[in-house]
Amino acid sequence: MEGTCFSIRPSIRVPFSNLSSLKSIPIRNLSFGNGSSIHVNALETASRRSSSLCIRAQQQDSSNSSILSLSSEAVGDSIKIKEWEFGRLQDELAATQGIRIRRRPPTGPPLHYEGPFELEENEDNAPRNILEDIIWTKDKEVLQLKERMPLSMLKKDLENAPPVRDFVESLKVSYLRTGVPALIAEVKKASPSRGVLREDFDPVQIAQAYEKGGAACLSVLTDEKYFQGSFENLKAIRTAGVKCPLLCKEFIIDSWQIYYARTKGADAVLLIAAVLPDLEIKYLTKICKMLGLAALVEVHDEREMDRILGIDGIQLIGINNRDLGTFKVDISNTKKLLEGERGQAIRERDIIVVGESGLFTPDDISYVQEAGVKAVLVGESIVKQANPTEGIVGLFDVGPTNFEAECA
């Protein structure tokens, strides 16, 4: 601090080098050499990564003993800043686990953050791929939803939620009965990689057709922006009396979403290892357990698989053949992740593995079955068929009677 001279104006630009030195001293009310001071409780949490930061502050004359704060909302601001700082720490922790999806723009606060700082525009603040884009958008959406429907309200709504059905048991029963991987059929209108899959999209009709075709469970996309799905679709399918247990296919980053999914009739939720650090997966699976929901934990590479195998109590692992960053689909990914010791550990622990994405033909199904999966999650190849029931029959290359009334 010595020798640093700031001219205090309502808005000042402070170089990062100075911020880091300010950070090393306990700051509340900082006096500068020119006799001015500002209340800088927010400053102590400034980003280490930004090169400079614009602070809006009020000047205080040294003769005036009252402290003029950064703004009248300083307390609220500092909570938000703490959240932002926590987000950055979260990203740093996640990176040590090989997670490349960042939860926050690296040189700025969460996207929903407002003031008191104006951060420099920086190209690093753009999402690096579609999954990151989805997660940043989700962060904003969830914050808004939580404001409208706090958890206390959702907890009350739980009392009116329909009973939970056993998602894992339904997969096991189907596999044992048919000898082919149990089908989780996906109700999906569109996706970032494939655009609109079906214009005449009636979620209830599609769900009923899947059930008729022998699906053991259904996966319902609820994300609106990228998949044109909705929680209303999930609720409508459940209310229509479809018996197959329902996976809420959502990008979960907050336990609030799990409660919300349950109030809409979900029996299972998706947790994506590429997004969630181990501790969060442990925490969120506990919430699932408490609510009676199954958790399908999705992995895409060896490192994610090893992380998930290191967590106790995991019952369902999905291997996504699609790289959610690049959209590349390769079904040999399922085989690769089930080879050797990993496959052994999965068999010993009686974990059900679900082969996900890019499954179009009976040969594809046989291939992933030989690799060790007991269930498959299929969207595009069946949702695009004029008659999704026939789509399922064609995919498994067997008559519908082999599957009929699977969920009954």
Ligand SMILES: O=C(O)c1ccccc1NCC(=O)[C@H](O)[C@H](O)COP(=O)(O)O
């Ligand atoms: O499918 C995408 O484009 C996508 C992009 C970003 C995140 C997730 C994405 N898809 C989710 C899925 O992995 C699939 O919906 C699911 O596994 C079914 O795949 P498919 O049978 O290939 O439709």
